[in-house]
Amino acid sequence: MAGRTLVYGQAGGAASxxxxxxxxxxxxxxxxxxxxxxxxxxSLFIxxxxxxxxxxxxxxxxxxxxxxxGSNKSLFxxxxxxxxxxxxxxxxxxxxxxxxxxxTADQVLFLEKTFEEENKLxxxxxVELAKELGLQPRQIAIWFQxxxxxxxxxxxxxxxxxxQASYDSLKAxxxxxLKEKEKLKAEVVLTTDKLxLKEKENENSKLSHSSSLSVxxxxxxxADSACEDEASKVSAVPLKQEDxxxxxxxxxxSDSPRCTDGVHxxxxxxxxxxxxxxxxxxxxxxxxxxxxxxxLCIFPKMEDANYHDPPSSCYYGFxxxxxxxxxxxx
DNA sequence: TTGTGTTTTATTGCCTCC
DNA sequence: GGAGGCAATAAAACACAA
Numbered sequence: 477m478a479g480r481t482l483v484y485g486q487a488g489g490a491a492s493x494x495x496x497x498x499x500x501x502x503x504x505x506x507x508x509x510x511x512x513x514x515x516x517x518x519s520l521f522i523x524x525x526x527x528x529x530x531x532x533x534x535x536x537x538x539x540x541x542x543x544x545x546g547s548n549k550s551l552f553x554x555x556x557x558x559x560x561x562x563x564x565x566x567x568x569x570x571x572x573x574x575x576x577x578x579x580t581a582d583q584v585l586f587l588e589k590t591f592e593e594e595n596k597l598x599x600x601x602x603v604e605l606a607k608e609l610g611l612q613p614r615q616i617a618i619w620f621q622x623x624x625x626x627x628x629x630x631x632x633x634x635x636x637x638x639x640q641a642s643y644d645s646l647k648a649x650x651x652x653x654l655k656e657k658e659k660l661k662a663e664v665v666l667t668t669d670k671l672x673l674k675e676k677e678n679e680n681s682k683l684s685h686s687s688s689l690s691v692x693x694x695x696x697x698x699a700d701s702a703c704e705d706e707a708s709k710v711s712a713v714p715l716k717q718e719d720x721x722x723x724x725x726x727x728x729x730s731d732s733p734r735c736t737d738g739v740h741x742x743x744x745x746x747x748x749x750x751x752x753x754x755x756x757x758x759x760x761x762x763x764x765x766x767x768x769x770x771x772l773c774i775f776p777k778m779e780d781a782n783y784h785d786p787p788s789s790c791y792y793g794f795x796x797x798x799x800x801x802x803x804x805x806x
Numbered sequence: 807t808t809g810t811g812t813t814t815t816a817t818t819g820c821c822t823c824c
Numbered sequence: 825g826g827a828g829g830c831a832a833t834a835a836a837a838c839a840c841a842a
Binding site: 575576577578596599617621624625628 | 827828829830831835836837838
């Protein structure tokens with residue numbers, strides 16, 4: 477956009493009115509590093525005979541931002557009428573084309589303060605600032621533009637750090653919950669095992685009682701025998717109330733040992749003396765009850781002909797593991 | 807002193823607004 | 825259509841380790 481490109485070498489702007497400029501060696505964050513290939517001069521006086529404005533290379537001295545050493549005209553404006561004692565070498569250096577000059581620390585400080593108050597400049601304010609600092613309005617605009625870009629970058633970094641912290645915190649919570657889930661899952665398995673063993677024990681006592689009444693009772697299936705064998709190994713431990721409530725509210729793990737031969741129907745036989753617990757949905761909302769009716773398998777009674785072949789996805793009226801832990805998933 | 811990475815100043819091209 | 829803002833980029837100035 478050529479129309480916007482400012483030719484700094486042309487006379488114009490506030491600084492062009494100056495007869496001469498005092499250049500300082502003061503640089504932003506700069507050190508008078510010996511490594512610098514540039515000549516160092518505490519102050520450089522440019523002859524007023526030089527008719528052309530030095531453009532962005534023009535650095536105007538100002539001793540004190542607060543104006544303690546300022547002139548009447550401007551805090552940063554020093555006018556000198558002398559046009560002699562100018563080292564030609566220095567002048568050549570100063571006039572070097574395409575050489576960038578950094579703003580002085582005081583100039584930057586002043587601009588920073590201004591930026592704190594207003595990060596965008598009205599055209600009038602821009603010209604005013606340019607006069608104050610002895611710079612081209614275009615330089616002021618560029619400085620503010622670059623400053624806004626730096627501010628934006630910093631802001632993005634802050635936002636990123638903030639998001640990172642939030643993520644870390646959430647991740648830690650998530651990990652803790654996962655651990656807790658595994659712990660609870662293990663408890664469920666343990667409780668389920670206890671409950672199964674207890675059932676077998678009850679069933680055994682029932683069978684022995686009935687066999688004493690009917691001597692020629694038929695022997696059960698192989699699975700029955702297996703369960704009986706297993707149950708016979710279990711000592712008679714009274715079932716605690718907490719075990720029952722835990723088993724009621726939790727779910728069974730598919731990995732846990734089980735007998736699917738139908739003896740568990742005793743759990744759901746309210747009339748039976750060995751009835752362990754009843755399904756209580758009183759504390760469930762209607763929606764939850766609906767969900768249960770969809771997802772849970774209502775066990776048939778002993779008389780049901782299909783009783784011995786319950787759906788594989790059903791177990792004790794609880795969803796099988798994959799579904800059972802679904803509501804614990806995140 | 808030199809090589810290299812960072813910061814600052816300035817340009818360019820595109821976009822939006824009036 | 826011109827003015828001004830922004831993103832991307834160039835390049836000088838600067839910092840610093842080896």
